[in-house]
Amino acid sequence: MKMIVGLGNVGSRYDGTRHNTGFMVIDELAERNQIEINKEKDEAMIGQGMIDGEKVLLVKPMTFMNDSGRAVRPLMDFYKIDVNDLMIVQDDLDMGVGRVRLRQKGSAGGHNGIKSIIQHVGTQDFKRIKVGIGRPKIMTIVDWVLGRFTPTERPFFEEGRDKAVSAIEYWIQTGNFMKTMNKFN
Numbered sequence: 001m002k003m004i005v006g007l008g009n010v011g012s013r014y015d016g017t018r019h020n021t022g023f024m025v026i027d028e029l030a031e032r033n034q035i036e037i038n039k040e041k042d043e044a045m046i047g048q049g050m051i052d053g054e055k056v057l058l059v060k061p062m063t064f065m066n067d068s069g070r071a072v073r074p075l076m077d078f079y080k081i082d083v084n085d086l087m088i089v090q091d092d093l094d095m096g097v098g099r100v101r102l103r104q105k106g107s108a109g110g111h112n113g114i115k116s117i118i119q120h121v122g123t124q125d126f127k128r129i130k131v132g133i134g135r136p137k138i139m140t141i142v143d144w145v146l147g148r149f150t151p152t153e154r155p156f157f158e159e160g161r162d163k164a165v166s167a168i169e170y171w172i173q174t175g176n177f178m179k180t181m182n183k184f185n
Helices: 016-032 071-081 114-120 141-145 154-172 177-184
Strands: 004-005 037-040 045-049 054-061 086-092 100-102 127-132
Touching: 004 016, 004 071, 004 154, 016 086, 016 127, 016 141, 016 154, 045 071, 045 086, 045 154, 054 071, 054 154, 071 086, 071 114, 086 114, 086 154, 100 177, 114 154, 127 141, 127 154
Parallel strands: 004 054, 004 086, 086 127
Antiparallel strands: 037 045, 045 054, 100 127
């Protein structure tokens, strides 16, 4: 079983914000594959289903971004998910809106949601898909990440979201993350 976790913040106030990029990727992946994310477990909303014959668990932590690991670890334990079968989808300030980068492992890079997952999982060796949200020129980082994409940015974000979903599906289909990185990076 593969566990794909999208990072975001809980509540309608945060719907569609840059920081909820992970949630939006998970929602698109669920919709494309007819998986309902409708069950609450271990401080997360989850959905189980099949993608290309592989059982998947789609996860949206309900702990708020900075405490995401608190939801991820218990789900890994309950479903017996190996860290090799864990993928995290996150927003990235250091990439232009809609750019996508896959990483096999690495530090938190200043992302508090990733920092929390590293702390709770006990390793930084887990797969990630980073979707660029750009960096603000004049507003604070907090206002930027909690803001929504502009009408000009929206098509770039949607292209990146769709590319991230395709990368997840390709990884599930091939079972080969290096091949996936080569294709989508």
